Amino acid sequence: MSNLVEITALVTFQLAQLLLVVLAAPLLTGWVSQCQCWLQNRSGAGVLQPYRVLHKLFVKDAVMAHNASWLFRVTPYIVFGCMWLAAAIIPILAVDLPFSRAADVIALVGVFGLARIFIALAAMDIGTSFGTMGARREMLVSFLAEPALLMVLFTASMISQSTQLPRIVDALAHHQFVLYPSLAFAALAFTMVLLAENARIPVDNPNTHLELTMIHEAMILEYSARHLALIEWASSLKLFAYFSIGIALFLPYGITEAGDWAGLPLAILWLCLKLMLAGAALALLETLIAKMRIFRVPEFLGTAFLLAVLGLLIHFLLKA
Amino acid sequence: MQIPYALQFVDFLSALLLLIVFAMLAQRRILSLINLFAWQGALLTVSTCVVAYSTHQHHLYYSAALTLVLKVLLLPWLLHRLIQKLNVKWDVETLINIPSTMLVGIGIVIFAFNLAAPITEMAEGLTRGLIGIALASVLLSFLMMLTRRKAVSQVVAFLSLENSLFFAATSATQGMPLVVEFGIALDVMVASFIFGIFFFQIRETFDSLDITNMENLKDD
Numbered sequence: 403m404s405n406l407v408e409i410t411a412l413v414t415f416q417l418a419q420l421l422l423v424v425l426a427a428p429l430l431t432g433w434v435s436q437c438q439c440w441l442q443n444r445s446g447a448g449v450l451q452p453y454r455v456l457h458k459l460f461v462k463d464a465v466m467a468h469n470a471s472w473l474f475r476v477t478p479y480i481v482f483g484c485m486w487l488a489a490a491i492i493p494i495l496a497v498d499l500p501f502s503r504a505a506d507v508i509a510l511v512g513v514f515g516l517a518r519i520f521i522a523l524a525a526m527d528i529g530t531s532f533g534t535m536g537a538r539r540e541m542l543v544s545f546l547a548e549p550a551l552l553m554v555l556f557t558a559s560m561i562s563q564s565t566q567l568p569r570i571v572d573a574l575a576h577h578q579f580v581l582y583p584s585l586a587f588a589a590l591a592f593t594m595v596l597l598a599e600n601a602r603i604p605v606d607n608p609n610t611h612l613e614l615t616m617i618h619e620a621m622i623l624e625y626s627a628r629h630l631a632l633i634e635w636a637s638s639l640k641l642f643a644y645f646s647i648g649i650a651l652f653l654p655y656g657i658t659e660a661g662d663w664a665g666l667p668l669a670i671l672w673l674c675l676k677l678m679l680a681g682a683a684l685a686l687l688e689t690l691i692a693k694m695r696i697f698r699v700p701e702f703l704g705t706a707f708l709l710a711v712l713g714l715l716i717h718f719l720l721k722a
Numbered sequence: 723m724q725i726p727y728a729l730q731f732v733d734f735l736s737a738l739l740l741l742i743v744f745a746m747l748a749q750r751r752i753l754s755l756i757n758l759f760a761w762q763g764a765l766l767t768v769s770t771c772v773v774a775y776s777t778h779q780h781h782l783y784y785s786a787a788l789t790l791v792l793k794v795l796l797l798p799w800l801l802h803r804l805i806q807k808l809n810v811k812w813d814v815e816t817l818i819n820i821p822s823t824m825l826v827g828i829g830i831v832i833f834a835f836n837l838a839a840p841i842t843e844m845a846e847g848l849t850r851g852l853i854g855i856a857l858a859s860v861l862l863s864f865l866m867m868l869t870r871r872k873a874v875s876q877v878v879a880f881l882s883l884e885n886s887l888f889f890a891a892t893s894a895t896q897g898m899p900l901v902v903e904f905g906i907a908l909d910v911m912v913a914s915f916i917f918g919i920f921f922f923q924i925r926e927t928f929d930s931l932d933i934t935n936m937e938n939l940k941d942d
Contacts, residue, residue, distance in 0.1 A: 581730040583737030590741075704821050705748065711828060712740065719835050720733050720851035 411663075416490065416499045422670075423489040423646075427638035428452035430645070430681055435609075437685030452638060459631035467528050467624055477524035478625065478632035484517035485639035492646045495669050496658045497568040506565040507555040510647075511548060514599070517636070518544050525621035532613055536620025539696065543605060543617060546703035547598045550591055553710030557588040558651050560717050567650060575654035583720060587713030589652045593687075594706035596644045598699070600637070603688040605699055608637075615693070645680050649673075728776035732893050735769040736855040739889055740831070743862045746882060747827055747869075748820055752810060755878050756801045762885050763793030770892050781900045782892065788907050789888070797881065797914055804918055805874060808925060817869050827862055834858035856890030871932055873924055877917045884910055 432449035439446030466475070490501040491510055505513070522540055525533035559565045561582060562573030598605045601618035610616055613623075622633050650657070656672030658665030694702065742762045749755045767790045774782030816823065838854030863883035867876050888906070928935040 581727070581734050583734045586734065586737060587741065701821055704824065708744070708824050708828060709741075712744070712831065715831055715835060716737050716740070716855070719838075719854045720737075 412498075412500050415496050415666075416501055418666075419495045419499065420486070420490055423494060423639065423642055424486060424635075427489075427642040428456060428635065430642050430677055431638040433678065434641075434681045434685050437682045438689060441685060441689045452634070456631050456635060459626075459634070460628050462627040464627035464629055469529065470624075471527055473520075474524045474527045474624075475629075477520045478629040478636070480520045481517045482632045482636040482639070484513050484520075485636040485643060488513045488643045489639055489646065491567065492643060493568050493571050493650055493657055494646045494673065495666070496662065497571050498659060499568070502566070502568050507559065507567055507570075508552070508565060510567070511552055511555070514640075515544075515548065517640075521621055521633070525624075528624045530624060532616070532620045532623055536617055536623075539617045540621060543598050543699055543703070546700055546707070547595045550703060550707040550710050551595045551599070553707060553714060554588045554592045554595065554651070557584050557710065557713045557717055560714065561585070567647075571650050571654045571657055574651070575657060582717075584713040584717035585652060587709050587716060589648075591706045591710035591713065592648055592651070594702065594709070596648065597687075598703055598706075600641050600644060602684065604691050604694050604702065607693055615696075617696075642677075645677055648680065649676050726776070728772055732769055732772055732776075733851065735765055735772070736852050736889070736893065738765055739769075739886070740855050740859055740862075743859045743866075743882060743886070744824070744827060746878070747823055747862060747866050750820070752805060752872075752874055753802075755875055756798050756805070759801075759878050759881060759885075760794050760798040762882060763789060763797075766885055766889055766892075767794060769889065773893055784900060785892070785903045788903065792907055792911065793881075793885065797910075800914060800918065801874070801878070804921060808874075808921055810872070810874060817871060823865070823869050827865060830861045830865060831858045834861050852893045853890065856886055856893075859886035859889070871934060873917075873921055873932075877914070881910065881914070 429449060429452070432452045435451070436446045436449050487501075488510055490499075491505050491513070493499065493502055518540065522537040525537040525540075527533075555565070558570050558574070561584070562570040564570060564573070597603070601608050606617040606619075607615065608618070610619060613620060616623075618637070622630065625633055653676055656669060656676075658669040739762065742758055742765065746755060746758050746762075749758060767786050770782055770786035770789060774780065774786060818826070834857040835854045838857050841853055842851060860883055863879050863886055866879035866882070870876050870879060884906070924930075924936075928938075
């Protein structure tokens with residue numbers, strides 16, 4: 403009987419996390435752009451603007467290119483599904499959720515990769531030059547960002563001796579406080595990967611209207627209505643997932659155990675606080691730095707990879 | 723095994739030192755290079771203070787103060803004034819391009835860590851890993867001296883080399899005698915003044931600070 407109660411609690415926690423993430427992800431995107439508006443002395447559209455955009459897109463009629471194949475139709479659902487799955491794996495509210503045992507950090511990177519492959523293929527499917535250009539650029543950025551991300555995750559895995567995210571969080575958060583110099587390097591590298599993977603400013607501009615500088619936006623130019631809404635929502639989910647990975651690796655204090663009802667409100671409070679801080683930091687970073695030339699991006703991501711490798715080396719040397 | 727927090731902090735600072743040396747290696751602008759050098763000095767001051775506090779060696783406070791005055795305030799100020807007088811605001815030219823330099827740098831770090839491994843085996847005390855990092859910083863500063871073409875950035879590389887050595891001395895071996903430190907500080911001071919004079923001489927002779935021009939001085 404107690405076993406059944408335990409399982410119910412675990413499943414409830416998992417469902418709560420899934421719902422929270424999917425509902426709160428646009429809010430995070432709205433918060434980041436609102437912070438940017440404040441920093442740039444504009445009044446801004448409010449933190450709820452992404453919801454209004456999503457609502458508007460969902461009620462519109464979808465327009466489809468004549469030569470669009472099934473790949474083009476199915477991609478938004480796959481991308482959205484991948485991002486939601488990723489958010490289910492990461493310990494956001496609590497560790498030891500049922501889903502998180504199914505996949506480790508390497509599989510998590512694979513889930514991101516799957517979504518990227520589909521969105522790049524869909525961009526090439528229509529055959530417009532901008533879509534193809536965006537897809538090629540996206541692949542250039544991501545094939546450099548992925549090894550760096552893996553190296554960052556490996557550094558954390560080496561410390562906790564496990565590639566399972568719950569175990570990593572457990573090792574970092576619930577033991578005695580230790581300063582890890584290797585994680586400082588990893589955090590820096592992770593920030594650079596986050597900027598590149600989420601189409602943020604030094605690499606790509608999410609608000610650009612200039613087609614020639616687009617990367618992510620160029621790939622989804624042909625999408626409209628509910629498809630576009632799903633892709634935008636998936637982008638918000640991706641940002642949320644990346645922030646959550648960052649929190650799980652570098653600021654894991656406050657994530658509770660699954661089934662611990664008493665700790666849940668505090669965990670949600672901590673999560674909100676950390677996400678607000680991280681979002682404000684992202685907005686500040688984007689306001690302070692300028693977008694770089696596309697040919698500088700390999701150097702930027704090369705530096706990220708190098709920092710991640712340095713972190714790993716320092717872990718070997720200092721054993722910390 | 724739980725290491726005391728003070729030493730963990732020194733470990734952390736050593737990692738930051740390595741990071742700053744890498745940033746210097748990747749830096750294209752001479753002004754940012756000098757600012758990074760000032761940051762390196764600040765880091766050194768903090769780490770010396772922490773070591774002084776945790777090992778109760780009061781003379782290390784004097785060398786920390788010396789570092790602060792000399793390497794954070796005076797030398798960067800001198801270098802800033804120099805590049806203003808020489809009117810050098812150009813981007814630094816390197817012999818090898820920056821990404822390749824970084825790759826060589828990673829190789830050097832691995833080499834230095836391996837080289838330091840037997841020393842760390844023998845050494846006792848808790849700051850063992852620092853020798854490897856300090857050695858890596860020294861070698862990376864060497865690399866920077868090799869790959870830079872302009873005299874000013876070579877001098878910054880030299881000063882960063884001295885910083886790395888100083889870091890090794892204070893944190894791995896708990897400090898040199900104060901007299902030696904005063905001597906070294908004075909040497910660095912004098913050296914940077916002489917470098918300043920050299921810059922003007924080089925520019926007067928060749929109309930440029932590019933040291934490859936010095937090849938012309940050789941007899942055939």
